[in-house]
Amino acid sequence: MPLINLRRMEKKQSGIIRSVKVSGELGRRIREMGLVPGTEITIQGRAPLNDPVALRVMGGTLTLRNNEADYIVVEIKNS
């Protein structure tokens, strides 16, 4: 299965997070919301100007800016 950056994912695409390579406040924020390796995510949509992105994670919806999504590598499920 291909590994790609979360920023590159398209709407409706699903995948499993493989790594989150960032520390400090951003890293902690990303992790505490459940974006840790092994978690399944689905892209729900993007804001009018293509940024931020909305994801479905563990039954909830989260938003991330594209430059924050850059740190997250996802293994695509249904490409």
Added chain:
Amino acid sequence: MQLTMALAGNPNAGKTTLFNQLTGARQHVGNYPGITVDHKEGQLHHNQRKIILTDLPGTYSMTAYTAEELVTRDYLIKERPQVVINIVDASNLERNLYLTVQLLELGVPLVIALNMIDVAQDRGIDVKAKVLGKLLGVPVVPIIARSGHGKKELLDTLLHVAEEQKDWIPRDISYGDDLDTTLKELEAEILSAKLFADTYPPRYIAIKYLENDDQILAKGKEDDAVTAEKLERRVEQTASHIHQTLDVYPEAIIADHRYGYIKSIIRQGVVTHKFDTDRLYTSDKIDKVLTNRLVGPVIMLCILFVLYQFTFSWSEAPVVWLDAIFGWLSGFIEKTLPDGLLKSMIISGIIDGVGGVIGFVPLIMFMFFGIAILEDSGYLARVAFMMDRIFRVFGLHGSSVMPFIVSGGIAGGCAVPGVMATRTLRSPKERMATLLTVPFMNCGAKLPVIALLIGAFFNDNQAQYMFLFTMLSWVVALLVAKFLRTTVLRGAPTPFVMELPPYRFPTLKGLLIHTWERTYQYIKKAGTIILGISILLWALMTFPGLPEDQVALYEQQRQTTLEKSSPEIISEIGSEPKQLSEPAMVLSQQLSHINNLKMEASLRHSIAGKIGTSMEPVSKLAGFDWRTDIAIIGGFAAKEVIVSTLGTAYSMGKDSIDKKESLGQRLKNDPNWNRVVAVSVLIFIMFYAPCFVTVVCIAKESSWSWAFFSIGFNTVFAFIFSVAVYQIGMFLGLG
């Protein structure tokens, strides 16, 4: 004996709803000293026991990154409540349990309130509370906070746990071989050095050292520098080892294992899904329209416009009633008290001051009611989501849009509720930048000045100029925000990782409590200070008063005028008929003109007048004469005052009484004024120090140093801008 309990949980887990459900109206809001995080306390009785319940701020975690999280942690450690209620959203169990795990590691006596079991069931999620409780080793009570379902069982469980009076028993969670070994060593070191011995469990401290927690690291250094040094060195060894072998940070491993622990529990038959998890919920269907890339922004503009209309049109009637009440009160004092300082102080200092405070109340109530609807329904998070890309360019946050619009982004708002609306921003730097720039917007009180000057000098294109100045306020506010974010508020943007909570119908009770809280805080905190400043400004514009000989001069003029008229006409004015005869009208106008001249002279003679006059050499650089200076000083009380003060100041020096000139015409004919001066004055008035009600609100929302910063910075900025406009304009001969 009364019991103390605390309520903790994620934002959007229904914490406030449960708090309101448990305590009803018996609650009050307080601030933790030094920070602006609200702290609500309420009380309730159950089985003849009195319970004091503290509502902790909503957090996802307990690290040291935000004020909310620090407050939660410090409260638990310092106050040691007998029971902590952890409210958990059953429809979003995994993420909510992340905080629970951290509470368990701290060892607080815990009861889990498993909320929104109805929402979870609708989504086909069935959570077995008993199994979850058994696996976590703490009581789990299913509830529906909105309806009050499960409230009795929850309270029974709370009393039961409180009566057991258990010691704090920290839970050990395994973080994998590498970290566990390090943790054991750190723990031993902490235990032998008795570091944090009375407050935190040693393993908890060890974990915080691995997580690089600023607050704990600093406190450790302060208490025992030698041990702290040893601990930090050990952590560094492990960190570099892990980084080399696994290419991750210890804090990432800790988070992974916490979620691993949660997943292992949930997989043991805690959650069963009745149907496919990918199915669209109602909330997602709504989002398909409301955050649609084309339709979404249009709908958003409509909703914001409706909110704006609701706030400013519907609050108009109560504002007018309040105005009438205070006007009647002034009239009453005017008639009953003899002329003099006391009367003037009561009318212009106290009644106008109290009126000024109370006059904003309907506005604040309506706006917070509107914002509470948007916030409680979950829409505000969508607004932030859609607007973030634009506002981020200027170092702000998507949530900044609301305060800007309320403050006058659509001309005619008010910065007071605008400043208060910045509370919806959770990122501190973005919030400060918003707070400091919203006063640049064209509030309703600046509009009369803008209308006056545009009417007088740009009569042909009024609408275009009005639009131009509204746009200018946006451009300036955003650019200044950018400037502040690259200088005094420098720093990386706060992460936008944000939850879009499912749409919910707000409860009326929740909305009313929310609205009342904010309004009451405004009256209580801002009210007294505003009254004080109002009296001070009155004194500035009154004292030292006209010297005796000048008063006599005006009295003499008055007598001469009266003598020239027949007694019948004088008595006609005295009897106050509805319609005055022609000669009586002339006399009355002459008398009021003399009175205006006297007021003008005494204004010039006042402290404010002297300041205005002495500022003239400087303000001339921007084309302002001393009359404008006085009006600008008066405008600090409230921008409405600018027009009336200009009116008083420009009543002087006109001999022709019968020539009824409007203030606008008078300015136009004045040799000191021209188009360039008008634009320069307008720009200054739009951007200089906010009115002091706003300043007090800024102080209450942040600190007095920021409030003074906003007075100084805005005034200097506005002056430089005005000077530039005036000098360039005059140089180009546009006047």
